[in-house]
Amino acid sequence: MKRDELQKLLKDMSLEEKIGQLVQIPGFMIEKGAVLTGPAMEMGFTEEDLFNAGATLSVFGFDRIKEIQDDFMAHQPHHIPLLFMGDIINGYRSVFPIPLAQGCTFDPALAGQLAAMSAKESSASGLHVTFSPMVDLVRDARWGRVMESTGEDTYLNSCFAKAVIEGYQGKDVADADSVAACVKHFAAYGAPEGGRDYNTVELSERTLLDDYLPSYHAAVDAGTEMVMTSFNTINRIPASGNAFYMKDVLRKQWGFNGVLISDWAAINELITNGICREKEEAATLAINAGVDMDMCTPVYASSLKKLVEDGTVSEDLIDESCMRILELKNRLGLFEDPYHHADNRNADEVILCREHRELCLKAAEESIVLLKNRKEILPLAKEGLEIAFIGPYADNKRLHGVWSMLAEEEDTVTVRQGIEEIAQNNTVTFAKGCRLLDKKYPLYGFRGRVEEEDVDDEELLLDAMTKAKRADVVVMLLGEHPCHSGEAGSRADIRIPKPQRRLLKAIAKVNSNIVTVLFHGRPLDIRGVDRRSKAVMAAWFPGIEGGRAVARLLYGETAPSGHLAMSFPYCVGQVPVHYDSFTTGRQYTGNDENRFQSKYLDIPNKPLYPFGHGLTYTTFDYTDVELSGDTVTPTTDITLNAKIKNIGNRAGTETVQLYIRDLYGSVVRPVRKLKGFKRITLNPGEEGTVSFVINREMLRFTRADMTFDAEPGDFYAYVGTNSATERHLKFTLTE
Numbered sequence: 001m002k003r004d005e006l007q008k009l010l011k012d013m014s015l016e017e018k019i020g021q022l023v024q025i026p027g028f029m030i031e032k033g034a035v036l037t038g039p040a041m042e043m044g045f046t047e048e049d050l051f052n053a054g055a056t057l058s059v060f061g062f063d064r065i066k067e068i069q070d071d072f073m074a075h076q077p078h079h080i081p082l083l084f085m086g087d088i089i090n091g092y093r094s095v096f097p098i099p100l101a102q103g104c105t106f107d108p109a110l111a112g113q114l115a116a117m118s119a120k121e122s123s124a125s126g127l128h129v130t131f132s133p134m135v136d137l138v139r140d141a142r143w144g145r146v147m148e149s150t151g152e153d154t155y156l157n158s159c160f161a162k163a164v165i166e167g168y169q170g171k172d173v174a175d176a177d178s179v180a181a182c183v184k185h186f187a188a189y190g191a192p193e194g195g196r197d198y199n200t201v202e203l204s205e206r207t208l209l210d211d212y213l214p215s216y217h218a219a220v221d222a223g224t225e226m227v228m229t230s231f232n233t234i235n236r237i238p239a240s241g242n243a244f245y246m247k248d249v250l251r252k253q254w255g256f257n258g259v260l261i262s263d264w265a266a267i268n269e270l271i272t273n274g275i276c277r278e279k280e281e282a283a284t285l286a287i288n289a290g291v292d293m294d295m296c297t298p299v300y301a302s303s304l305k306k307l308v309e310d311g312t313v314s315e316d317l318i319d320e321s322c323m324r325i326l327e328l329k330n331r332l333g334l335f336e337d338p339y340h341h342a343d344n345r346n347a348d349e350v351i352l353c354r355e356h357r358e359l360c361l362k363a364a365e366e367s368i369v370l371l372k373n374r375k376e377i378l379p380l381a382k383e384g385l386e387i388a389f390i391g392p393y394a395d396n397k398r399l400h401g402v403w404s405m406l407a408e409e410e411d412t413v414t415v416r417q418g419i420e421e422i423a424q425n426n427t428v429t430f431a432k433g434c435r436l437l438d439k440k441y442p443l444y445g446f447r448g449r450v451e452e453e454d455v456d457d458e459e460l461l462l463d464a465m466t467k468a469k470r471a472d473v474v475v476m477l478l479g480e481h482p483c484h485s486g487e488a489g490s491r492a493d494i495r496i497p498k499p500q501r502r503l504l505k506a507i508a509k510v511n512s513n514i515v516t517v518l519f520h521g522r523p524l525d526i527r528g529v530d531r532r533s534k535a536v537m538a539a540w541f542p543g544i545e546g547g548r549a550v551a552r553l554l555y556g557e558t559a560p561s562g563h564l565a566m567s568f569p570y571c572v573g574q575v576p577v578h579y580d581s582f583t584t585g586r587q588y589t590g591n592d593e594n595r596f597q598s599k600y601l602d603i604p605n606k607p608l609y610p611f612g613h614g615l616t617y618t619t620f621d622y623t624d625v626e627l628s629g630d631t632v633t634p635t636t637d638i639t640l641n642a643k644i645k646n647i648g649n650r651a652g653t654e655t656v657q658l659y660i661r662d663l664y665g666s667v668v669r670p671v672r673k674l675k676g677f678k679r680i681t682l683n684p685g686e687e688g689t690v691s692f693v694i695n696r697e698m699l700r701f702t703r704a705d706m707t708f709d710a711e712p713g714d715f716y717a718y719v720g721t722n723s724a725t726e727r728h729l730k731f732t733l734t735e
């Protein structure tokens, strides 16, 4: 539709119709065609609201979507198509590693390919919008939603935000293989106090500006069609009613012209948050603050008409929001084709096709992080060993992460299946060893209580012990349940569940050659695991090809290359922990006899494994690390070059990381900040050069006077394999 046609359409629409476009109805309320069911009525939606609605979510499968779309369009006075949205977080049916694992690839281009694959399967199945990516910066492993972010670093998150949005949206959202992206949760949802979901966020303005906001900004610059608000407060004002951040920052400063949707019921929650007394006040605050669409509550639907009629809310505001929603529908091409090409396609041809499975495998292999490998116990020899694979993840199909609603167990390759494909000349045995969950702590997931098969604990343990005793090497497959992370998945104890800790302890008594592979949605407290294992792999929730990826990495069919996108804390008492902390007046010197330093009495300051850490099956030597000059000016950049040589016997990939430290500033500066990273793959004996440009722009920050710019002075450029590298060179920035 041309712009003047859209404008004409808007003019022709009644006020009720325009308000209707601002409403999203949950999919579970629509049954058998577009009939409103019980819960919808209970929530206060009326039949009229339903047929005026602008969008729905979580309706899956093209036949169902088509049935609803046809019914809606037949009833909607101007036959305006409905937007179908859904939470496709890490793949539609071809499920790939969770976002935090993707962050560990340090390979945004790969994440872009994964997003494109996800878009292809989603759009072929009729979806128009995915509620992804989540780009919230995360520093507290207790928060369950760290699994949905690419981690603790501002720059890394921004690179992934851009790549993923471009992957989803392709060249044009109207194309058959594209979906519109919705970046979330604006803003700073990743910093709830104490890691407890939905909790208050308290951040300094500078931390917000320099650390938390850039990834959303990158998403806007990459052209995200939608933005979702967050549940938390910013500066004590709930994000969904925060005019400053939504209007001044997002729209005016960043130029965002797309649709801003509230998170689920977040407008209604302005009431429980103690900001508004009732629905009309909440609707007034949210629409004035810039929220275009109300996700899944009838606050807009039931209040806005009266508010416009009595002059509280201007009709122009309704028109603006409605127009943005119509424009999105138009950019998706829905006025010409309300099914977004899905009726001409056979989704089964794309879903789980060979290329998609291959990409899932590549992503799983690249995202798994080898944390430790003592005495090079890994890779496992393919012949002559007896290996016991023990633990609740030894033969488990739940490798998807909590958001993968369309994942089918039959799609997934378990570790056992992966091992059996490779280890034909090994004697391999498998044992579950114990239940995954602690019976004492019932776990409630998105769909009610998580039930575990009833097992005989003694029998399981005995079987595992017998197999472990005989084996040359024991591989333990342990971890969290997928429902331990994700939304409302906060934990104060971030160890693996007790039955598994007990199992590991028992096995370690009869066999000391232990390799542990972990499945999890967050960095865990793994001190006990680490102590008892010669090697540890963080496999996250790796998706449908996860079992095959783990097997291939264990046997060295491919080499690990993942690096941590989020630090593994020493223990939970240390969180939030992140590599880019600030210098203090009493920096820890390493001398524990001096009490008056910024340190703990009972644990180290350093995390167990720092951001950026990751091993492989070879070693890299860094030589000839040089700067092309020692002075950066507004018009002169310098280049850092480093020669990297593979000095081991196997091919491997190194992720070379550049960090910069600003030695003195008008405000306290972080001890270092990631400014660049590059992956380089080298054969044994091979050498390559990695270069990074250092310019004035990357040295900017929010200064004492709140302006955003660099300050002349001295800097260190660190280069190495993780955020703890000490290898550095000095340079100066002059005016």
Ligand code: NOJ
Binding pocket: 057, 087, 131, 184, 263, 264, 487
């Ligand atoms: C609430 C979650 O916070 C958000 O991330 C999600 O997209 C919506 N629910 C819709 O399911």
